[in-house]
Each structure stands twice: as C-alpha cells, then as structure tokens.
Amino acid sequence: MTAAASSTGPMHRWPAKRVVEVVAVVALVAFVLWARARIHGLSEETQATNPIIRWEYLFKRQRTPGELWTRGKQHLELTVVPVAIGLGLSSVLAAIGLRFRWLLAPIFTFAGFLYTIPSLALFAVLVTYNSNWTSAVIALTTYTLLIITRNIVEGIDGVPQAALDAADGLGMNRLQRLAKVEIPLALPVILTGVRVATVTTVGLVGISAVIQLGGLAYLIFDGFNRSFTTELVVGSVGMILLAIALDLVLRGAEWAVTPWARRTVR
Amino acid sequence: MTGTTIELRGVTKTFPGSATPAVAPLDLTMGDGEITVLIGPSGCGKTTTLRMINRLTNPTAGVITIDGTDVRERSLTELRRGIGYVIQQIGLFPHRTVAQNIATVPKLVGWDRARIKARVAELAELVGIEPAMLGRYPAELSGGQQQRVGVARALAADPPVLLMDEPFGAVDPIVRARLQRELLALQARVHKTIVLVTHDIDEAVLLGDKVAVLNVGGILEQFAAPDDLLAHPANEFVADFVGHERSIKRLSLSRVEDLDLGTGPVVDRSASVDEAHAVLARTGSTWLGLTADQQFLGWVPAAELAVAGAGLDGLDALEVRPPAAQVHRDATLREALELILTSSSSTAVVVNDDGTYGGTVTLESIRGGLAR
Numbered sequence: 001m002t003a004a005a006s007s008t009g010p011m012h013r014w015p016a017k018r019v020v021e022v023v024a025v026v027a028l029v030a031f032v033l034w035a036r037a038r039i040h041g042l043s044e045e046t047q048a049t050n051p052i053i054r055w056e057y058l059f060k061r062q063r064t065p066g067e068l069w070t071r072g073k074q075h076l077e078l079t080v081v082p083v084a085i086g087l088g089l090s091s092v093l094a095a096i097g098l099r100f101r102w103l104l105a106p107i108f109t110f111a112g113f114l115y116t117i118p119s120l121a122l123f124a125v126l127v128t129y130n131s132n133w134t135s136a137v138i139a140l141t142t143y144t145l146l147i148i149t150r151n152i153v154e155g156i157d158g159v160p161q162a163a164l165d166a167a168d169g170l171g172m173n174r175l176q177r178l179a180k181v182e183i184p185l186a187l188p189v190i191l192t193g194v195r196v197a198t199v200t201t202v203g204l205v206g207i208s209a210v211i212q213l214g215g216l217a218y219l220i221f222d223g224f225n226r227s228f229t230t231e232l233v234v235g236s237v238g239m240i241l242l243a244i245a246l247d248l249v250l251r252g253a254e255w256a257v258t259p260w261a262r263r264t265v266r
Numbered sequence: 267m268t269g270t271t272i273e274l275r276g277v278t279k280t281f282p283g284s285a286t287p288a289v290a291p292l293d294l295t296m297g298d299g300e301i302t303v304l305i306g307p308s309g310c311g312k313t314t315t316l317r318m319i320n321r322l323t324n325p326t327a328g329v330i331t332i333d334g335t336d337v338r339e340r341s342l343t344e345l346r347r348g349i350g351y352v353i354q355q356i357g358l359f360p361h362r363t364v365a366q367n368i369a370t371v372p373k374l375v376g377w378d379r380a381r382i383k384a385r386v387a388e389l390a391e392l393v394g395i396e397p398a399m400l401g402r403y404p405a406e407l408s409g410g411q412q413q414r415v416g417v418a419r420a421l422a423a424d425p426p427v428l429l430m431d432e433p434f435g436a437v438d439p440i441v442r443a444r445l446q447r448e449l450l451a452l453q454a455r456v457h458k459t460i461v462l463v464t465h466d467i468d469e470a471v472l473l474g475d476k477v478a479v480l481n482v483g484g485i486l487e488q489f490a491a492p493d494d495l496l497a498h499p500a501n502e503f504v505a506d507f508v509g510h511e512r513s514i515k516r517l518s519l520s521r522v523e524d525l526d527l528g529t530g531p532v533v534d535r536s537a538s539v540d541e542a543h544a545v546l547a548r549t550g551s552t553w554l555g556l557t558a559d560q561q562f563l564g565w566v567p568a569a570e571l572a573v574a575g576a577g578l579d580g581l582d583a584l585e586v587r588p589p590a591a592q593v594h595r596d597a598t599l600r601e602a603l604e605l606i607l608t609s610s611s612s613t614a615v616v617v618n619d620d621g622t623y624g625g626t627v628t629l630e631s632i633r634g635g636l637a638r
Contacts, residue, residue, distance in 0.1 A: 027457060051279075119617075159356075160355075160357070160360070162353060162355035162356065162357035163357050163358075163359055163360070164357075165322070165353055165355075165357055166351070166353060166358070166359070167357075167359075168322055168346070169320060169322060169344075169346060169349075169350075169351035169353070169429075169523065170347065170370050170371050170374070170419070170420075171343040171344070171345070171346030171347035171350060171374060172343070172370075172374065173342075173343050176374070178360075181359055184361045185359075185360065185361055211301030258361070259403075260360055260361045260362070260403040260405070261361075
C-alpha cells in the first residue's frame with residue numbers, strides 16, 4: 001500500500017534554495033581569497049613566487065589525491081561516528097526524559113553543560129586517559145547530545161494529541177503507538193536535529209587537529225604553519241563541501257521519509 | 267436483552283486532586299443496536315463517561331459491562347480493538363494515507379492483505395469516500411471527508427460498539443447536517459450499539475434513540491427517548507436544557523403517519539353536488555377537495571360551488587386548482603407544518619406510498635398529535 005501511495009504522488013523538485021546556498025558559499029570563498037590577496041598587498045614578485053593556489057599541488061603532486069582521500073575519510077568518520085553514537089545516546093536520554101518528565105530538566109541541564117565546555121579543553125582532558133581517536137569521538141559526541149535530545153523530545157511532544165488519543169482508542173499498545181504514530185510524526189523534527197548536529201560536528205572536527213587528527217582541517221593548520229595557502233584553501237573548501245554534501249544528504253532523507261508533509265490542503 | 271448492551275452500574279469517577287466526583291454513581295443501560303446520546307453542559311462528565319467504556323479513563327468505582335462481560339476482564343488492546351472510536355478532532359494519522367488510516371485496526375488484529383484491501387474498499391463505499399481518495403493523505407481532505415474517514419476507520423474491524431465523542435463538532439453546520447443524515451442512514455444498515463456525546467440538543471434529539479441528560483458532576487437528570495424528553499422534561503434543569511422551542515423540536519421527531527389523518531373536506535369527483543355541500547357544512551371548510559380513482563385532483567373554493575348553485579349538474583364542471591401542499595406519509599410534522607403555513611387552504615394533502623390520497627393534515631391535527 002505504501003508503494004502504491006507514493007507512486008500516485010506528484011514528483012516534487014528539489015527546492016531552488018539549495019542551489020542558491022551552494023553558489024553563495026562558493027562566492028564567499030572566492031571573496032575571502034580575493035580579500036586576502038588585497039590585504040596582504042603582496043608585490044607582484046611575491047605573488048608570482050607564492051600564489052594563492054598552486055595548481056600543481058592539486059593536479060601534479062602525486063601524493064595529493066591520497067592525502068585528500070585519507071583526510072576526507074577521517075573527517076567523515078569523525079563526523080558520522082559521533083553523530084551516530086550521539087543519536088543513540090540522545091534516544092536513550094529522550095526516552096528517559098519522556099517517560100519520567102521530572103528528569104527532563106536535569107537531562108537538558110546536563111547536555112547543556114556538556115555543550116558549554118570548550119572543545120579544546122575537553123580534548124586536552126580526554127587525551128590524558130584515552131587514545132586520540134577515542135578522545136575525539138567522545139568529545140564530539142558530547143556536543144551532539146543537546147541538539148539531538150532536544151529535537152527528539154520536541155518532535156515527540158509535537159505529535160498531535162488527537163492522533164495519540166485515536167491510537168490509544170483504536171487499541172495500539174505503547175510500543176505500537178511509538179513505532180507507528182509517534183516516531184514517524186516526530187521524524188522531521190528529529191532529522192532536523194541530526195542534520196544540525198552533523199553540520200556543527202563537521203566544523204568541530206577541525207579542532208581535533210590539535211591531537212593530530214582534524215581530517216581536512218589538518219590541511220588548514222598545516223597550510224598556516226607552512227604559509228602554504230594552497231593547502232589551506234584546499235582544506236577549507238573541502239570542509240565546506242563536506243558540510244554541504246552531508247546537509248544535502250540529510251535534507252534528502254527528511255524529504256524522502258515525509259511524503260505526507262509535502263501534500264497540501266486542496 | 268440479547269446482542270450488545272452496555273451497562274453502567276454505580277460508575278464513579280473522581281479525578282486525583284479533585285474533591286467532587288466528575289461522574290457521580292451512574293447507572294445507565296445502552297441498548298443493543300441503539301444510538302444512546304450523552305448530553306449536558308461542560309463539566310457534566312459526558313466525555314469521561316464515554317471514555318470509561320473503552321477504558322481510556324478508569325472508573326474510581328462501579329462496573330461497566332459490554333455483553334455482560336466486565337470491560338476489565340479483557341486486555342486493554344483487545345477491548346479497544348473491539349470498540350469503534352470516533353473523536354471530535356478526528357485524529358486521523360497525518361502520515362498515513364486514507365486507506366492506511368482505515369486499515370489501522372484490521373492490521374493490528376492481523377488480517378491478511380487481501381482481506382484488508384477488500385474491507386477498505388467496502389467501507390469507503392459505505393461512508394461515501396471515493397476510491398480515488400484512498401491514496402491521499404488526511405491533509406488533502408476537507409473536514410467532512412476527514413470525518414467520514416474517521417467513521418470508516420472506527421468501523422473497520424466491524425466492532426459491535428461505536429463510541430463517538432462530539433463527532434461532528436469540528437465541521438460547519440451544513441456539512442454537520444449532512445453527516446448526521448449519513449450517520450442515520452449508516453446505522454440503518456449496520457445496527458451498531460452507538461454511544462454518542464454531544465452538547466447540541468438538536469443533534470441529540472435527531473440522532474438519539476435514547477438521550478441521557480447529565481448535569482454537572484455526572485448526575486443523570488433524565489434518560490428517555492427524545493420525544494419523551496421534549497414532551498415531558500423530568501425537571502427544570504432538563505426543561506431548561508432542551509430549550510424553549512420544545513414543541514418545534516418535537517415536530518421534527520414525529521411523522522405525518524403518526525397522526526389521526528381525517529378524510530378532510532374531500533369528495534370523489536363522481537359525488538353529487540348535495541354530498542359536496544354536506545361535506546363542506548360538516549367540516550366548515552372554505553375549500554372542497556376532489557379525488558378521482560383514489561388520486562387527489564385539487565381544490566375548488568366553496569364559494570364557487572355556491573355561485574354555481576342548483577344549476578350545477580355535477581362536480582366535474584368545476585375548475586380545479588392543483589394542490590400546492592402535498593406531503594408524503596413519512597414526512598415529518600415540521601415539513602407538513604411548513605406546507606400548511608404556505609397553503610391557502612391551510613391544509614396539506616397526504617400522499618400514500620402508492621400515490622393514492624391518504625387524508626389531510628391541518629394545524630389542528632398537528633396540535634392534537636403533539637398533545638398525545
């Protein structure tokens with residue numbers, strides 16, 4: 001029945017807004033690069049010896065593709081793993097808070113406290129007891145908890161009372177109601193939380209460069225240290241593209257699982 | 267009584283933190299295949315009473331039985347799956363299509379796909395949902411259509427009992443009137459034991475076989491058939507609640523065929539002029555009705571008969587005015603009254619099922635009917 005229902009619906013185009021966002025980011029990057037060149041007022045001589053982009057770094061240097069791949073993969077892993085763990089932990093926290101309402105405030109306070117810890121400090125503390133990788137994952141996970149937990153609770157709370165009343169009245173048990181009514185209806189809000197957490201984490205991964213990780217951001221720091229703008233730019237653009245790509249994927253997922261939210265009143 | 271009867275015995279509900287009960291000890295029997303309406307002002311516990319039947323609310327004391335079985339003896343989900351439930355806000359699942367919404371309970375109780383599909387199609391036909399709508403989502407339907415889907419969903423697994431909590435409260439008056447008629451037509455086909463909560467006395471009187479009037483605190487003031495309620499309110503509260511236009515409301519409840527239908531100032535066309543005069547004299551009417559072969563032909567002013575006088579050979583010669591006011595036997599008294607008020611003869615002609623003349627209705631006969 002689901003297949004039949006979705007096939008009867010009109011195809012919806014991706015909103016044009018997405019394209020505008022991508023164009024805006026590219027324009028921003030171009031502006032920053034241009035501004036840098038102007039501010040530094042580099043002489044033509046220096047410009048010639050130290051251009052913003054050395055294209056041969058990208059296209060001639062043999063190790064570059066391998067480095068980009070390794071750093072990109074690390075960045076993706078350091079984003080996806082903490083968000084996935086964060087989603088799991090947040091589900092538990094949200095479930096506890098929804099079941100025992102009085103625990104909701106303490107849970108949010110706790111998650112909010114974790115969120116306020118400066119990431120650099122957290123890395124420093126964790127790395128004394130754990131491997132670099134574990135430290136990064138733990139730290140990055142803590143930052144996802146507040147956003148995701150809050151969105152799960154808000155999503156479930158936002159399910160219309162009438163739908164819950166009907167679910168009970170029709171004889172669904174607690175689990176059926178959760179699986180068939182509450183979670184599906186809360187899904188748009190939950191996925192928005194996951195998306196915001198993901199994009200935030202893409203940025204935070206960069207800080208883990210202090211413990212020799214950092215993914216694509218490693219290139220940025222390395223570029224700074226060596227005054228090698230090309231590497232710096234490649235790292236920045238790579239991070240931005242990764243954030244946009246993950247944002248698009250999750251928006252696509254939201255779009256795909258909520259066909260009902262797209263239909264309007266006739 | 268056989269069939270599905272719902273009995274409330276000493277049912278009480280006191281909500282935590284409240285000193286006074288929301289529902290005082292209540293005894294009520296909801297008859298098999300009947301529509302029992304619970305009505306009363308806000309705070310009279312009508313919804314609470316309804317929700318205690320499918321245990322969405324648990325009584326503080328007392329026993330509720332369906333078919334003689336205590337509702338607490340069955341598991342919560344099993345009990346509720348066997349009771350249709352319709353609420354004011356409809357509560358369709360917005361993320362499920364119309365067909366999926368209707369299929370909710372059959373799916374819960376594990377029917378196979380083919381059976382569910384057939385049942386959904388059957389219900390769509392029963393409540394008047396076009397098959398094309400089955401693939402749509404609730405947000406794409408009008409309020410009236412959503413309410414029909416709500417009813418179809420409640421009836422899906424063919425439960426013997428249907429609980430309706432202000433089912434037509436959220437739709438506009440025109441749609442409400444249509445849905446009310448549809449519910450009655452539906453009930454004539456499915457014969458469920460229906461318990462319906464409303465705050466609208468007109469709805470109660472129209473839909474109910476029995477009406478329970480509740481006062482604040484869940485006190486039962488009167489439990490009677492609608493006509494009884496209007497004709498003989500048990501006390502001032504009920505009289506006040508049913509309102510000032512009790513007689514007007516009762517007009518909608520009685521039908522023309524319930525009255526003593528006189529033959530009226532009517533003669534066959536073949537009758538003699540003297541006979542016609544005799545009928546007019548007896549009834550004191552200013553109009554004479556003519557029939558032929560049991561069919562009503564029309565009216566002739568008594569004055570014309572007098573003018574024609576002795577020179578008249580037979581009634582055939584008179585010019586007959588076609589009747590303006592004709593009502594069917596099963597029309598309501600309200601419809602009959604409307605016609606009488608607009609008819610120059612102050613008389614409505616009753617037509618039988620086979621089209622033959624069935625007598626006349628006048629203001630007098632309606633008044634007589636209500637006095638009974």
